[in-house]
Amino acid sequence: MHILEKKLRDAAEQGRTALIPFVTAGYPTLERFWSVIEELDDNGADVIEIGVPFSDPVADGPVVESASVAALKNGVTMRWIMEGLRERAGRFKASLVLMGYMNPFLQYGLEKLARESREAGVSGFIVPDLPLDESEVMRSLLKENGLALITLVGPNTGEERMKRYAEVSEGYVYVVSVMGTTGERASLPPEVPEVLSRVRGAFSLPVALGFGLRSPEQLAELPEGVRPDAAVFGSSLLRHIAEGKTPADFMNVWRS
């Protein structure tokens, strides 16, 4: 069983929702970023998604996009992220996932990226602009290094396509809750339970729900049978950090 799958299954066995915070690398500042990661790790994160900034993030809403812009202004590069991870390899309880767009990964070199990520203690990747049809090369390079390419599906992903994804997916399935970009919404769309139950039908992997989450109440409102194994929160956490509040406070709300 892949370590990412195990993380989510362990949380389920403990009767809780696994927590997956997302933070853009090098945000809000180069130094503060690593202490944010440490604080998330100390406060119950099961998996931490580290956003690799890109100049043209088409799947992101305004909060993640402006964090990307700020990170690039701070001078963040793939190399900087990799060096920082290497220095801290083995220090985190949480599993680490890199989330970013294809081009910065491609320019870094996919083979090198996969090898170095393994050495630096990364467990998987999320690439929002790499659908199934284009994913073969990257998926196999990652797999050779024990890294999972996390599958993203949404409300409009058909059953046939989900099945094709299920054949090659590892770790967990990331369900996009809204027909839109990243960013917190006041409430989840009404079709989320139906989407989650379709995902459960197609995949045997644990399920994470993201895009649009802002509070644990949103999950509590879902019917018990379809609740996700994990919750991913990015924009709401970035906003919280931007307001100068601590990641610990944020995690506490989700843990209680």
Added chain:
Amino acid sequence: MKKGYFGDFGGCFVPELLMPPLMELEEAMKAILPSEAFQKELRDLLVNFAGRETPLTFCPALSRRLGFEVWLKREDLLHTGAHKINNTLGQALLAKHMGKTSLIAETGAGQHGVATAAAAARLGMKCTVYMGAEDAERQSSNVRRMRLLGAEVVAVESGSRTLKDAINAALRAWISLQGSTHYCFGTAAGPYPFPDLVREFQSVIGREARAQMLERAGALPDYVVAAVGGGSNAIGMFSPFVPDASVKLIGVEAGGTGEPGCMHSAAINLGRPGVLHGEYTMLLQDDDGQILPSGSISAGLDYPGVGPEHAHLAAVGRVKYGVAYDHETLNAFQTLCREEGILPALESSHALAYVLEHAGEFKPGSRVLINLSGRGDKDMDIVEKALNL
């Protein structure tokens, strides 16, 4: 070859949520496009609404001076002033047949936005155009034209506030609007199937020009020249000539001022392969894969990427891609105005500039066909300012 690829280039690098509308579009291309009913309706729009076929104009003064025949394909005479309307009428009609009620589009200089707004109005569809905030400021007359044609214009404030950011905004909007809305993509780039779809609608340029040359000049041209930004007018012109081995094809990219380190839009000549806006193609980017801002005196060529079919045609050597600089372009603009009585768009002036600056490369007595993709009225402020007129 992998689906949606031209050699190594192309593909479909989009969020999973955009795969269903792109697959729906691919299906519609197969099912609706070839039907007689669709083709008849499109033909009627192109002829009676847009003004096809466009003339082929022989340039006597230029030909005499240069020592070879200069022929212009006059896309500048189309409704809304450029070749863009070929594509927007095709896509709008296709969208309508697909049951869509709204169009969204990106625009840089505003030409594609105006052409989409006109097609939407004609076909009774809603239209929203995303335009970089900086472009909306410098091309305010096109913003007014779009609004008069009933379109909503959204000024995009993110990123570099130009065309590439307008495309990002339109792609984002399409994720949530896909049920009712077609994304009327403006150039032969973007994720599959857009490069194929746009070439399909623009290749009417090359088909007409090829037949007109055979009829008027009695032979195929020896050279065909077109400006390349995203590359829709060029691919439309080139594509019917690609199988004609005797015809040399020349694409012209915007080189900017030509000073060392200047901003430019020459993705094929000076870029590297990478992924942007759903495709693997030649891009202006830094070592870390961040997209660099492009620049050109011609807003319509101001784009950091290029359509994947052009990247492929360059890689296999079927098309030669050159560069024209701003000052050469302005000179070509004035030359065509004064010697031939035609006021060309700055985009098209790049193609002409290449021919004027590299006249020695063209065999004496040969036939040179240039795609005059648009008219220059929209550029008068820029030209007058640059030339201190």
